[in-house]
Amino acid sequence: MAEPLDPEMFDPVCPSSALPVQIGDKWTAMVVLCLEAGPRRFSELKVPLRAVTPKVLTQTLRAMQRDGLVTRTAYDENPPRVEYALTPLGRSLLTLIDAARAWSSAARCCLLQARAEHSH
Template identity: 50%
Template sequence: MAYSTKLVCPIQRTVAMIADKWKVIVIANLGEGTKRFRELQRAMQGVTPKVLTRQLRDLEHDGLVSRKAYAEVPPRVEYTLTPLGRSLLPVLQQLHHWAVANSDSLLKHSTTPDGEAEAEEASLEQTA
């Protein structure tokens, strides 16, 4: 079956929207409920504040995450998935199930151009 540009382009746009290293993990964490910046950062070991800020801004710009700032001292900002972001959760869950079911095959074929196995394995268990 040949895929038309009309079918593939929306898929490519969607994948590009969530392709950065931390975006799927942000979405999965917010799928558990509203969180503050520090809560997200603690849940996502290894992400720097600068990178997390960029990921959240991108997801907000794309309409997947909403940011609510409260006029309080100290300032309080909360992040939550929008209805559009929430609608992505079942898709990510299906992708997770596929990745787990095919993990042996994926790891077997996961090599760098020079033939060495990838050193870093994405932790899909955190997104379940």
């Protein structure tokens, strides 16, 4: 029999509750990968992320900025130019993303087999 779960496991004052939840969302990891080589403009991010709507990309970038993962730099030019760049904290996610990609690659066959068996 499994041990009972600790009722304090998800206590709001626990440091783990401060983790930026959006790391696991659909777009954050992809934005991190897009910014790995350096700063990018919004329009440059939309090219590889063609399936994301401008609204969702804006929300993702704002959440990432709020959590200290990216910086937003506005340049006083005509037309105005805004660039997004990874902070050191955001860049530290690359290790986590690389680990998740390696696991996904190694487990792909097992995952696909489990899905096929489940659908029968």
